[in-house]
Amino acid sequence: MKEDEMIICRCEEVSYEELKTTAAKYKCSARELKLRTRAGMGYCGGRSCRTMVDKIAATSANDRNRTCVSLKYQPPIRPISFKNLGG
Amino acid sequence: MDNAIIIGAGPAGLTAAVTCAEKGLDVVVIDEYMRAGGRLLGQLYEEPNGNWWNGIKESTKLYKKAVDLGVNFHLNTAVNNIENSNGIWTIYTERETFHTPSLLLATGAAEAPVPVPGWTLPGVMSVGAAQVMTNVHRVKPGERGVIIGVNVLSAAIAMELQLAGVEVASLTLPKTNQMTQDAGKPKEVLDSLLHVSHMAPSPFVRYGSKLMKNDFMKKLGVNFYPKKGVKMWDIPIQLRKAVTKIYGEDEVEGVTLATINADGEVVSGSEEHIPVDFVCIAGGLYPLAELAAVAGCPFYLVEELGGYVPLHNERMESPLEGLYVAGNITGIEGAKVAAAQGRTAGLSMAHHAGMDELDGEIKNSIEWTEQTRDNAHIQFHPEIETGRKKILQQWDAYQSNKKRSVVSNSRGGIT
Ligand SMILES: Cc1cc2nc3c(=O)[nH]c(=O)nc-3n(C[C@H](O)[C@H](O)[C@H](O)COP(=O)(O)OP(=O)(O)OC[C@H]3O[C@@H](n4cnc5c(N)ncnc54)[C@H](O)[C@@H]3O)c2cc1C
Numbered sequence: 001m002k003e004d005e006m007i008i009c010r011c012e013e014v015s016y017e018e019l020k021t022t023a024a025k026y027k028c029s030a031r032e033l034k035l036r037t038r039a040g041m042g043y044c045g046g047r048s049c050r051t052m053v054d055k056i057a058a059t060s061a062n063d064r065n066r067t068c069v070s071l072k073y074q075p076p077i078r079p080i081s082f083k084n085l086g087g
Numbered sequence: 088m089d090n091a092i093i094i095g096a097g098p099a100g101l102t103a104a105v106t107c108a109e110k111g112l113d114v115v116v117i118d119e120y121m122r123a124g125g126r127l128l129g130q131l132y133e134e135p136n137g138n139w140w141n142g143i144k145e146s147t148k149l150y151k152k153a154v155d156l157g158v159n160f161h162l163n164t165a166v167n168n169i170e171n172s173n174g175i176w177t178i179y180t181e182r183e184t185f186h187t188p189s190l191l192l193a194t195g196a197a198e199a200p201v202p203v204p205g206w207t208l209p210g211v212m213s214v215g216a217a218q219v220m221t222n223v224h225r226v227k228p229g230e231r232g233v234i235i236g237v238n239v240l241s242a243a244i245a246m247e248l249q250l251a252g253v254e255v256a257s258l259t260l261p262k263t264n265q266m267t268q269d270a271g272k273p274k275e276v277l278d279s280l281l282h283v284s285h286m287a288p289s290p291f292v293r294y295g296s297k298l299m300k301n302d303f304m305k306k307l308g309v310n311f312y313p314k315k316g317v318k319m320w321d322i323p324i325q326l327r328k329a330v331t332k333i334y335g336e337d338e339v340e341g342v343t344l345a346t347i348n349a350d351g352e353v354v355s356g357s358e359e360h361i362p363v364d365f366v367c368i369a370g371g372l373y374p375l376a377e378l379a380a381v382a383g384c385p386f387y388l389v390e391e392l393g394g395y396v397p398l399h400n401e402r403m404e405s406p407l408e409g410l411y412v413a414g415n416i417t418g419i420e421g422a423k424v425a426a427a428q429g430r431t432a433g434l435s436m437a438h439h440a441g442m443d444e445l446d447g448e449i450k451n452s453i454e455w456t457e458q459t460r461d462n463a464h465i466q467f468h469p470e471i472e473t474g475r476k477k478i479l480q481q482w483d484a485y486q487s488n489k490k491r492s493v494v495s496n497s498r499g500g501i502t
């Protein structure tokens with residue numbers, strides 16, 4: 001397997017290449033990168049790939065001096081069943 | 088309604104629970120793990136004075152103390168949301184909903200990933216997972232493994248694996264890319280290791296810290312660093328190598344290891360295959376602050392603290408009424424510092440509950456935290472003090488901004 005093909009977001013199966021090319025093209029925030037690729041929008045809520053998506057976006061947009069979060073957290077922050085969610 | 092609720096039963100949460108209960112508060116502790124102790128459970132190492140730090144024993148002691156004081160524990164219970172309305176916090180879990188005017192977030196830290204081609208194969212795990220398997224569940228993660236990522240945490244856990252009879256074939260770097268960045272550059276890694284030399288009983292690090300004071304010497308150090316690596320506790324530490332690939336059909340069968348130059352670039356043709364049955368990835372730790380984020384707490388990125396941290400002051404108060412933070416959620420440090428912060432948070436919560444005359448105790452507790460930090464045996468970031476100062480400055484800036492906008496509001500200005 002080549003480096004570009006490796007999976008970064010496991011839930012949505014987004015590869016390193018897809019993230020890299022999207023970030024290079026749009027030079028966007030981590031939030032926009034997430035929305036464009038769906039990385040971090042899957043079942044786990046971005047628990048595994050969030051820091052990577054953040055870093056790729058920051059490197060491409062040359063935004064090393066960022067101090068605020070652009071990736072939001074949404075409840076529920078842990079997977080829960082529909083039954084319990086409905087109460 | 089409970090007087091105080093604490094999310095997270097690590098050293099910070101447990102110490103806060105004990106402190107609150109000692110002051111007479113009804114306390115509930117919620118943790119998603121089946122056992123109290125948090126990351127303390129996995130810790131096992133020898134301190135410079137020859138004492139062994141056994142996390143399981145320390146956790147049990149704290150947990151028993153809390154139970155004896157009447158603290159109510161809900162383990163195996165994940166909190167998935169928190170909300171405030173009219174000064175009361177509502178805490179949502181899959182089974183029950185809790186209410187309190189005074190809520191502490193002591194949710195600790197999470198591990199950052201290190202992506203390597205092949206890292207989705209079964210048998211690849213985070214180094215913390217290997218620590219929990221080995222030290223908490225007493226199950227070997229495998230017979231022979233490689234650890235990718237050289238830092239304080241991975242060095243400590245490599246030694247623990249060794250103690251448990253698991254062979255660590257190499258402690259080495261990830262190939263550098265946009266995500267691994269400095270973690271794949273020998274010079275940067277050596278820099279950060281030199282700083283923790285006091286905890287490494289290794290001639291190379293000791294030698295290094297004395298001789299490699301300036302950058303030029305460090306560069307030389309990396310260039311002359313033996314390609315085969317040096318051994319620490321009999322484990323090869325290979326700063327001039329990087330894993331370019333993890334291979335295997337249905338599970339891990341081995342890794343491809345290549346020689347790299349001082350900037351982390353692969354020397355082509357240097358690849359070799361190392362057969363292993365498990366791989367640990369060690370990307371370092373970052374504060375786990377999801378709940379502070381959903382609550383709407385302001386955040387600030389402080390690299391020295393390990394990432395985005397919720398704004399807080401020395402009394403462990405967040406800017407949100409009745410919301411406190413303590414432990415690794417405020418920055419990555421060792422268990423003893425987390426416990427000291429937990430005590431401060433507990434006192435602040437007792438104060439919030441109407442207990443008078445705690446100011447002296449709170450002040451002492453803040454001083455104690457600083458002393459504990461100064462004497463810490465394990466330090467995850469060399470510039471932790473700078474990071475702590477930064478967040479306090481942000482707190483002051485935030486408070487004075489708030490005052491200014493209140494003043495302009497009362498003058499009928501910006502609303
Ligand atoms: C893998 C790993 C290894 C470490 N090894 C060492 C070491 O060897 N030495 C050292 O000094 N430090 C080590 N640390 C640092 C460690 O974080 C501190 O030592 C200390 O444990 C921090 O204490 P804490 O109370 O802040 O958090 P933790 O001990 O991490 O406890 C946090 C608790 O909160 C719970 N929690 C989190 N989110 C939720 C939720 N939504 N709902 C319910 N419960 C939740 C967790 O289950 C956990 O029990 C390690 C950290 C990690 C992650």
